[in-house]
Amino acid sequence: MKICKLALASLLLGTLVGCSPSEQTTQQLEHAESDVFKLSGDVKHIMQWVLDPAAFGVWKSAGSIITAAGTRELAPTTDEGWLAVEHSAAVVAASGNLLMMPGRAVDEEGWKNIAQGLVDAGLVAQKAAKNQDSDALFDAGGQIYRVCKACHSVYVRGENAGDLL
Amino acid sequence: MSFRKITTVAGLALGSLVSAHSNAHHAFGAEFDANAPLTLRGDVTRIEWVNPHAWFHIEVAKEDGSKEAWRIEGGTPNTLLRRGINKRSIAIGTEIVVDGYWAKDRTNSANGRNITLANGKKMFMGSSGTGAPEDGADTGR
Numbered sequence: 001m002k003i004c005k006l007a008l009a010s011l012l013l014g015t016l017v018g019c020s021p022s023e024q025t026t027q028q029l030e031h032a033e034s035d036v037f038k039l040s041g042d043v044k045h046i047m048q049w050v051l052d053p054a055a056f057g058v059w060k061s062a063g064s065i066i067t068a069a070g071t072r073e074l075a076p077t078t079d080e081g082w083l084a085v086e087h088s089a090a091v092v093a094a095s096g097n098l099l100m101m102p103g104r105a106v107d108e109e110g111w112k113n114i115a116q117g118l119v120d121a122g123l124v125a126q127k128a129a130k131n132q133d134s135d136a137l138f139d140a141g142g143q144i145y146r147v148c149k150a151c152h153s154v155y156v157r158g159e160n161a162g163d164l165l
Numbered sequence: 166m167s168f169r170k171i172t173t174v175a176g177l178a179l180g181s182l183v184s185a186h187s188n189a190h191h192a193f194g195a196e197f198d199a200n201a202p203l204t205l206r207g208d209v210t211r212i213e214w215v216n217p218h219a220w221f222h223i224e225v226a227k228e229d230g231s232k233e234a235w236r237i238e239g240g241t242p243n244t245l246l247r248r249g250i251n252k253r254s255i256a257i258g259t260e261i262v263v264d265g266y267w268a269k270d271r272t273n274s275a276n277g278r279n280i281t282l283a284n285g286k287k288m289f290m291g292s293s294g295t296g297a298p299e300d301g302a303d304t305g306r
């Protein structure tokens with residue numbers, strides 16, 4: 001078994017050593033695009049079923065409700081509550097990567113920059129939730145929305161989210 | 166306190182004109198009618214200082230003496246902060262006048278553009294670049 005693994009590793013190494021780094025990258029990407037990723041839904045599905053619920057999971061957990069009776073803070077009050085927000089934030093971050101997958105990415109520049117911004121915003125929210133920092137979570141929620149707005153202002157072609165691309 | 170809902174022919178005509186400048190963004194266009202501008206006057210009963218949009222709830226007195234609850238969508242909290250509005254800027258019970266656009270489903274919901282306080286101070290409460298009509302409410306802000 002060990003010999004088989006060594007032989008396989010040698011074969012792969014031998015295939016790669018003759019290539020420049022850029023050629024290797026290209027080959028890896030082509031390999032990834034053709035063999036690894038299998039799209040399980042389009043951008044609309046990611047928006048409606050993955051990103052939107054996760055983003056609202058973050059948004060609804062930070063902020064204030066002010067009435068004549070006083071101010072109610074929306075931040076979680078239990079470890080379980082914070083963990084749920086951390087989960088939502090992690091899904092937001094992962095959604096950015098899902099949007100960059102071959103077959104979903106619309107272009108090489110703007111789309112990927114915005115999607116990377118979504119990953120960053122999700123990670124900021126995740127860290128805030130992990131630290132149980134309600135102010136940081138609120139700010140991260142704003143950061144997530146700014147990414148949403150930036151993307152929709154360029155890539156949504158109609159008045160509804162259903163018009164996305 | 167009085168209730169005024171301006172959906173006159175003139176208002177609709179104006180709305181038709183400004184809607185021609187609307188950008189595509191689902192946040193406004195999917196929920197609110199750029200052809201239905203309105204003005205509401207009422208007391209603030211609830212403020213939701215949340216992302217992605219702050220909401221201001223008001224109680225509007227109708228001409229027959231009854232009251233109606235309306236909810237007004239504002240900009241993001243970050244946007245409002247930049248405009249000088251924080252979650253304590255408008256106390257509960259304060260009378261405000263809101264200029265905005267009615268919800269497409271004709272529920273008591275609107276997208277707010279300007280808030281005017283009793284002392285005449287006017288504040289832009291919306292967001293730019295969301296697809297809301299370019300009605301000049303956010304000019305220079």
